[in-house]
Amino acid sequence: MGNEYILGILTLAGINLMTVLGLSLLTGFTGLFSFGHAGFMAIGGYATALMTVNFHWPFIPALLVGGLAAALVSAALGKVTLNLKGDYFCIATLGFGEAIRLILDNVQTFGGARGWPGIPHYTSFLNVLGVNIVAIIVLANLIHSRHGRNMIAVREEELASQIVGIDVFKYKMTSLIISAAYAGIAGGLMGHYMTFLQPKMFSLAKSTELTIIVIFGGLGSISGSVLGALVLTSLPEILRAFSSWRLVFYGLAVIFIMISRPEGLMGGYELTPSSMKKLFRNIASKRKNTLQRAGGDK
Amino acid sequence: MGILELQGLTKTFGGLTAVGDVNFNVEKDSITGLIGPNGAGKTTIFNLITGVYKVTSGKIIFDGKDITNKEPYLIAESGITRTFQNIRLFKKLTVYENVLTACHYNANYSLLDSVLRSPKFRKQEKKLNEQAAELIEIMGLEDRKDLIANNLPYGLQRRLEIARALALMPKLLLLDEPAAGMNPDETEQLMKLISEIRKKFNLTILIIEHHMDLVMGICENIMVLNFGCKLAEGTPTEVQNDKSVIEAYLGVEV
Amino acid sequence: MTQFFQQLINGLSIGSVYALMAVGYSLVYSIMNFSNFAHGGVIMFGAYFGFFFLTFLKFPFPLAFISAAICSAILALIIERVAYKPLRERRAPFLYFIISAMGASIFMENLVIAIPAIGPTFRTYPEIFNKQPIKIGELAMGKLDIAMFLISAICLIILIYIIDHTKIGKAIQATSYNLKASALMGVNTDFILITVFLMGGFLAGIAGVLFGMKYTVYPQIGIITNKSFIAAVFGGLGSLPGAVIGSVLLGIIETFTAGYLSSQYRDLIAFVLLITVLVVRPMGLMGKVTEDKA
Numbered sequence: 001m002g003n004e005y006i007l008g009i010l011t012l013a014g015i016n017l018m019t020v021l022g023l024s025l026l027t028g029f030t031g032l033f034s035f036g037h038a039g040f041m042a043i044g045g046y047a048t049a050l051m052t053v054n055f056h057w058p059f060i061p062a063l064l065v066g067g068l069a070a071a072l073v074s075a076a077l078g079k080v081t082l083n084l085k086g087d088y089f090c091i092a093t094l095g096f097g098e099a100i101r102l103i104l105d106n107v108q109t110f111g112g113a114r115g116w117p118g119i120p121h122y123t124s125f126l127n128v129l130g131v132n133i134v135a136i137i138v139l140a141n142l143i144h145s146r147h148g149r150n151m152i153a154v155r156e157e158e159l160a161s162q163i164v165g166i167d168v169f170k171y172k173m174t175s176l177i178i179s180a181a182y183a184g185i186a187g188g189l190m191g192h193y194m195t196f197l198q199p200k201m202f203s204l205a206k207s208t209e210l211t212i213i214v215i216f217g218g219l220g221s222i223s224g225s226v227l228g229a230l231v232l233t234s235l236p237e238i239l240r241a242f243s244s245w246r247l248v249f250y251g252l253a254v255i256f257i258m259i260s261r262p263e264g265l266m267g268g269y270e271l272t273p274s275s276m277k278k279l280f281r282n283i284a285s286k287r288k289n290t291l292q293r294a295g296g297d298k
Numbered sequence: 299m300g301i302l303e304l305q306g307l308t309k310t311f312g313g314l315t316a317v318g319d320v321n322f323n324v325e326k327d328s329i330t331g332l333i334g335p336n337g338a339g340k341t342t343i344f345n346l347i348t349g350v351y352k353v354t355s356g357k358i359i360f361d362g363k364d365i366t367n368k369e370p371y372l373i374a375e376s377g378i379t380r381t382f383q384n385i386r387l388f389k390k391l392t393v394y395e396n397v398l399t400a401c402h403y404n405a406n407y408s409l410l411d412s413v414l415r416s417p418k419f420r421k422q423e424k425k426l427n428e429q430a431a432e433l434i435e436i437m438g439l440e441d442r443k444d445l446i447a448n449n450l451p452y453g454l455q456r457r458l459e460i461a462r463a464l465a466l467m468p469k470l471l472l473l474d475e476p477a478a479g480m481n482p483d484e485t486e487q488l489m490k491l492i493s494e495i496r497k498k499f500n501l502t503i504l505i506i507e508h509h510m511d512l513v514m515g516i517c518e519n520i521m522v523l524n525f526g527c528k529l530a531e532g533t534p535t536e537v538q539n540d541k542s543v544i545e546a547y548l549g550v551e552v
Numbered sequence: 553m554t555q556f557f558q559q560l561i562n563g564l565s566i567g568s569v570y571a572l573m574a575v576g577y578s579l580v581y582s583i584m585n586f587s588n589f590a591h592g593g594v595i596m597f598g599a600y601f602g603f604f605f606l607t608f609l610k611f612p613f614p615l616a617f618i619s620a621a622i623c624s625a626i627l628a629l630i631i632e633r634v635a636y637k638p639l640r641e642r643r644a645p646f647l648y649f650i651i652s653a654m655g656a657s658i659f660m661e662n663l664v665i666a667i668p669a670i671g672p673t674f675r676t677y678p679e680i681f682n683k684q685p686i687k688i689g690e691l692a693m694g695k696l697d698i699a700m701f702l703i704s705a706i707c708l709i710i711l712i713y714i715i716d717h718t719k720i721g722k723a724i725q726a727t728s729y730n731l732k733a734s735a736l737m738g739v740n741t742d743f744i745l746i747t748v749f750l751m752g753g754f755l756a757g758i759a760g761v762l763f764g765m766k767y768t769v770y771p772q773i774g775i776i777t778n779k780s781f782i783a784a785v786f787g788g789l790g791s792l793p794g795a796v797i798g799s800v801l802l803g804i805i806e807t808f809t810a811g812y813l814s815s816q817y818r819d820l821i822a823f824v825l826l827i828t829v830l831v832v833r834p835m836g837l838m839g840k841v842t843e844d845k846a
Contacts, residue, residue, distance in 0.1 A: 033647050033650070080827075080830075080831050081827075081830060081831070084830060084834050085834075087585075087586070087587070087646065087789075088830055088834050090587075090647070090650065091587065091781075091785060091826070091830065092826075092827060092830045094778075095782070095823045095826040095827050095830070096823075096827065098778065098823050099820065099823040099824065099827065102819050102820040102823065103820065105816075106816045106817070106820065204775075204778075205658075208654050208658075211651070212651060212654070212655075215651060244662065244665055244666035245662075245666045247658060247661075247662035247665075247666075248659055248662045248663050248666050250655075250658060250659075250662075251655045251656065251657070251658035251659025251660070251661075251662060251663075252655070252659050253655070254651060254652065254654065254655025254658065254659075255634065255635045255652050255655040255656055255659070257655075258635075258639060258644070258648050258649075258651050258652040258655065259635070259638040259639065259652070262644060262648050
């Protein structure tokens with residue numbers, strides 16, 4: 001047990017978080033659901049490994065290449081599918097994720113289904129932490145700008161946002177590309193943590209798990225996504241003892257969350273210093289009101 | 299030559315002609331009314347003008363430019379905005395956020411600017427916030443600006459929708475049944491508001507309405523639509539006395 | 553030339569099973585407007601139910617078959633009541649249904665793995681139809697394949713008859729056009745949903761048993777439903793004839809790809825088809841085109 005183990009879990013959580021942050025932008029703030037983001041992780045993972053193993057590039061630039069590769073593919077996918085109605089875009093991402101996995105399974109250059117072993121172990125808790133901090137700052141700054149507001153508008157009322165002059169397609173595309181870039185970098189981090197890559201690491205189950213984390217944390221909340229990634233990555237690890245049953249409960253938990261609290265942990269609110277202040281003020285004023293009322297009723 | 303011209307505007311859905319060969323001019327700076335029985339095609343015309351529906355045939359000319367079938371956001375940029383029959387506010391956002399979001403294109407800083415928090419970003423954000431605050435004050439929503447839009451009383455929601463539309467500094471404002479669900483008092487207030495904003499914002503306004511007192515009260519010119527086709531056109535008095543209009547609304551004398 | 557017909561027959565056979573699955577999807581989609589990803593789990597359970605009835609309770613084949621189908625129908629209904637009904641009542645957006653469906657699917661797949669008595673081992677059905685193929689000229693057709701095709705065809709014909717010619721079928725059609733309006737017209741929409749899920753589940757059970765007979769039984773069978781789902785999209789989500797045609801075509805395309813290109817590409821072609829359909833004609837072969845009303 002001890003430090004090694006905990007750091008390991010946190011590193012894995014951080015890798016998941018990277019993709020989740022991207023998905024948060026796409027799903028939480030722009031309102032588009034994807035069941036194929038593991039595919040972008042795969043693209044990024046394999047591209048990054050290509051740069052480090054075959055071209056001996058240093059880690060960070062290689063990661064950026066991974067992100068870029070995923071972003072480019074997402075642009076192509078987006079061009080072709082973002083005009084489809086909600087449902088259909090979802091389905092297209094599912095098809096895309098599976099297609100990527102199948103292609104990787106069958107193309108022998110990257111090892112096919114058996115995978116690609118021997119990737120250098122470049123990922124550490126520190127660089128995962130660093131990447132995530134940068135990612136969160138970028139995301140937060142983006143959200144608190146007219147671009148972020150426009151994406152939220154697209155999520156809230158697509159028709160009205162068009163009327164208000166928002167180029168809906170451009171913003172959907174932007175959030176898709178950024179989310180794919182984040183996923184690609186996460187994939188690179190993953191490959192260089194596990195020291196190998198296998199197509200089945202990037203299955204539909206993985207894509208679904210990522211989307212579930214975003215929903216669990218609460219759509220439209222960056223802090224929610226952070227908490228969600230931490231909780232939902234570490235919990236299964238801690239519960240490893242109950243190995244086969246933990247997924248059974250996981251499935252039930254998902255249903256339960258959707259039925260009882262679909263707005264997730266944070267319910268769309270952010271954990272920031274100012275929001276905490278507001279929360280305390282609210283509680284204080286509510287107490288004052290009940291006391292006043294109780295006094296006045298005499 | 300009006301600010302908005304509909305030329306032979308036609309829209310069919312399968313076998314149904316929702317709008318049939320409509321020709322109409324809207325004079326600049328006027329308040330024009332668009333009336334007709336339910337299903338006459340009025341909202342469809344609004345949807346065609348704003349690019350939500352694609353035209354089957356015909357043209358829409360705005361301020362001298364052909365805007366037929368352009369993307370909705372481009373039409374908004376060229377100066378036409380609207381409100382909806384069933385209010386489409388950003389319901390979970392506050393009043394302030396609704397208006398602030400709409401102010402967006404009065405700024406042009408890029409994604410990179412926002413991420414880096416560049417001086418350009420800061421300056422423009424400040425300006426946007428000032429614009430939003432000003433607009434909210436003019437529209438009398440100052441004291442509710444932090445309320446969630448969904449929690450506003452109905453009348454104020456409509457006012458907010460208009461405020462949001464005005465954030466784009468349009469030349470033409472389309473109002474779709476703005477008085478729906480209002481009592482006579484509220485309708486009075488709305489009429490005053492519409493006249494005021496026409497002056498203050500230099501607007502041309504086109505209104506779809508069923509409240510005849512509002513229509514006859516403030517509209518200078520009216521087009522009557524029935525079954526997708528233009529039935530009559532003229533001043534309120536002319537339209538009120540037009541035989542075919544009376545028939546359409548009240549039926550034929552037996 | 554014989555290879556061509558051989559492949560065609562194989563394609564029809566697998567396509568007809570896809571059709572059974574796809575029809576269940578389309579039924580639910582047509583009414584509730586969401587893709588029931590839990591459908592795969594029901595199919596998988598169908599395969600296990602059949603195996604159980606045949607091997608442990610030693611039922612005769614027809615009885616085991618029907619029992620498995622009935623159990624699957626009930627399972628489908630339970631999922632609806634637990635995972636979807638509460639969402640319907642809160643008028644949740646359809647995407648929440650999808651997540652709930654995914655949860656149900658994960659639950660089912662892992663339940664089977666976790667229960668010690670079942671576990672992840674592959675199970676094989678006892679041989680019902682012997683391996684001797686029926687020969688017509690140079691064509692050899694497995695008895696199992698013929699049975700799969702016939703059983704599926706019969707089920708589909710009965711289903712289409714019900715939809716088109718019975719009162720309940722008409723009610724289902726009405727509800728699929730407009731849930732709210734049908735309710736206002738006096739259709740008991742809850743009852744319709746129960747019926748639709750039971751029917752879909754019944755067919756899924758049959759498909760599961762057929763699948764288990766042809767291949768083996770294992771917890772991940774649910775993945776196969778991706779295919780039937782693609783077939784439903786191909787044929788047009790919400791259209792039953794579309795689902796059937798899409799499935800048969802998919803089965804044929806897959807088999808030909810495996811036969812003439814390589815079996816490696818068989819799964820891939822299905823997803824390529826999906827993306828192509830979505831790009832070229834998202835409403836599928838027979839789906840309806842709708843424009844958003846402002």
